[in-house]
Amino acid sequence: MRGYAGKFLEVDLSTGSIKELKFDDEILRQYIGGRGLAAKILWDRLGDRWETVDPLGPENIFLMLTGPLTGYAPGARLCVSGKSPQSNGVVGSTLATELAIDLKCAGYDGVIFIGESEKPVYLFIKDSDVQIKDASHIWGKDCKETFKILVREGREELEGRYKSRGLWREPSAVYIGPAGEKRSRLAIVAAKWVHAAGYGGYGAVMGSKKLKAVVAKGTGPLPEAYDMEGTMKVVDEILKINFKGSVLRRWGTGYLGYDVGANLSSEPVRNWQEEWHDKKSFGADQFERVWAKRYWGDFGCPLTCLKLAVIRSGPLKGAITDNPDYENQAYLGTNLGIFTPEENVYMTSLIDDLGLCGIQTGNVLGFAGELYQRGILTKEDLDGLELNWGNAEAFASLTRMIAERRGIGDILAEGTYRAAIKISEMKGVDVLKYAVISKGISIGAHGVRSGKDYPGYESYACSVQGGDHTSIAKLPIDDANSEFRIMLYDSGVFCWFNFFDLKAQELVWSLLEAVTGWKITPEEWFGTTARRILHIQRTLLLLGGPDAKWTPKKDDDVPPRWYEPLHEGPHKGKAVSPEKLKEARSKYYEAVGWDENGIPKTEELKRLGLEDLDKRLEKIRKNT
Amino acid sequence: MSETGRIWIARDYSRCSGCRRCEIVCSLHHEGKIWPEASRVRVFMLVPGVEIPHLCVQCSDYPCVNACPVNALSVDKRTGAVIVDKERCTACGECIEACPGKIPHIHPAENYAVICDLCGGDPKCVEACREGGWNALEIIRREDIPTLSLYAKTPEEITRNVIRKIYGEEWEGMV
DSSP: OOOOSSSSSEEETTTEEEEEOOOOOHHHHHHHHHHHHHHHHHHHHHHGGGGOEEESSSOOEEEEEETBBBBTTTTOOOOEEEETTTTSBBBBBEOOOOOHHHHHHHHHHHHEEEEEOSOEEEEEEOOOTEEEEEEETTTTTTTHHHHHHHHHHHHHHHHHHSGBBOOOOOEEEEEEEEEHHHOOOBBBBBTTTTEEEOOOOEEEEEEEETTTEEEEEEEEEOOOTHHHHEEEEEEHHHHHHHSSOOHHHHHHTTTHHHHHHIIIIIOBBBTBBBBBOGGGGSSSHHHHGEEEEEEOOOTTTTBEEEEEEOOOSSSSTEEEEEOHHHHHHHHHTTTGTOOHHHHHHHHHHHHHHBBBBBHHHHHHHHHHHHHHHHHOOTTTTTTTTTOOOOOOOHHHHHHHHHHOOOOOHHTTTTHHHHHHHHHHHHHTOOOOOOEEEEEEEEEEESSSSSSSSSSHHHHHHTTTTTOOSSBOOSSSSSSTTBBBHHHHHHHHHGGGGOOHHHHHHHHHEEEEEEHOOOOOHHHHIIIHHHHHHHHHHHHHHOOOOOOOOTTTTSSSSSSSGSOOOOOSSTTTTTTOOHHHHHHHHHHHHHHHTTTSSSSSSSHHHHHHHHHHHHHHHHHHHOOO | EEEEEEEEEEEOOGGOOOHHHHHHHHHHHHHHHHGGOOOSSSSEEETTTTEEEOOOOOOOHHHHHHHOOOOOOOOOOOTTEEEOOTTTOOOOOHHHHHHHHHEEEEOOOSSSOOOOOGGGGGGHHHHHHHHHHOOOOOEEEEEEOOGGGOOOOOHHHHHHHHHHHOOOOGGGGGG
């Protein structure tokens, strides 16, 4: 078994105790790392009482995991997980950060946080020296300031202790912003000013544990690969594919803010009331004027698809973000009726600083915008804001109210699903029908009505990660975008984008073998390994609780909005067909070993050695 | 006067993508492993978006070589690179003190200073940077001009300059 550092840290934030632990090789072979291992750890430790575990209580577990391929597969990422305060299931949420490399070079495959601290703290790791440090002076700081303090303190700490070794390079850091501290369910785990793990809402979990950040410097080599020469040969082939000039390399996803609307009619416009627009002001050619760096990326990445955007003059001067990428262009642009690069960069820079997720926040802002449009939310409800479409300043003010939990912001900070329930009660009208969500998670900016984009009707309805556009239910199960394949990337923990190419997708199996020494065939992955992970995630999602529960099949649906026909554009009139959705859903259930209600079948669970899941599903089966 | 055959690694920090492929190939070449902290080129990121590949500039007066109390450092006559004799080096850190950019550092696992050796005239970091099309590191023919030595600066000094270029001077306080 190679590719692993071989040990994990367990940090009890309640008692301050820190210990090392190991997993059996067999567990690692079955669950790999990252998302897969997160599902396994959470099931083993909390599965028997899942329904009662408050995602924002001390009982929840916060995980920060790498995988065996992290650092070898081009484009390193880190996976964060735990019981999600959005879906009440498990989301394997990843972000690009060198912390993944520093952890492994320090000798750890991941960190398991339990309990909760009384005072704000951060974890500081220098190889095997691990300390819990006070974070009172950083609590309340925005993300840019937080990064600055952590880097400065981290270098001082290193230089103070190990003087004669020369200049210390900065340690890497992941952290939360003010929104996470306030336990907003929209809160991200952040890195490098503009990077985020948004799906799942794990910034709130860190906040609930008073864990402001994790800072690490590992001075060792990356854990050795089983076959180093073979590994580097495969890596080289993957690099060559991604070095080639391509649309993705040139613009990242930063050309899609125009294209997905104009070409595919699947972009959220004004809270998904439309999915088509032809705003040429929002084209990549217009974003060129704010891009200060064309190729920007993270450890080992050949693609470097990020573009650094900076507003150097005018009223929005000082806004900095990446691209924005497509999701942020859509959710903090078109979804709010904003169609200018500067305002879009400004909104994105703001959510970065506050530690909010662009997708979740843009979704709830759009939702509020529609309630304002319909007169359900008034100027008075919004502390005087006139939340008209395209009014970037008003949307920015509302974003600050959310981060600070001020006024209506306190309700919206709970995310679209929970806010919709609360506002429905407050106003005596059903507003849940305007919420574009799946299992409490706002849906990514790729609609299904036009039929032109990559997700299908069943994609968000049946995903174990709800609205997560990076992990969708799709057939065949080995499809390039299927949840089963993404699970491999999120468990090996590396970036999906360097594997868009079909040839690269084939190479992943030999890379996995060269690094770990395990011959995991596609048949084994799609037939066994991935299924175990899927069933655990599905089971925990269905167990849910304490504040939200999902009914199998009934909640495996698209949001009501998508049954409404598109009003504009070349795909005008198209909507989700209920019959076709039912058909696609049944087909998906069947293909992944779930019964007609979407509950993992007994014989399937037995085949995979997951009898304990089966027992926990009995009650759900009876009630369905 | 041109010193025929000698090269210099020119650096354009604002083009650095932060991918650290230079560190990967450097450590693979010198250590046989991916080992960022043992790399002869280290990319500092004191401020996101401002990535600084930090590596030896081969000053014309070689202050590090002159400062070494045990004669562990020498200049490769062919390439002009500073060569560290691992056996002699005591990791005392005098070379680091002498370097205007504080560029050398002590190997994370062994007791000797780590300095770019130009890979014997064919630097792997430059190749990786070129292959990726970033060209933040580029080979130029070395000429005996004092300008080259000016590039021996600390990451903080370089970062401040690049911040001004990318973000504007009001962000200099971030370092």
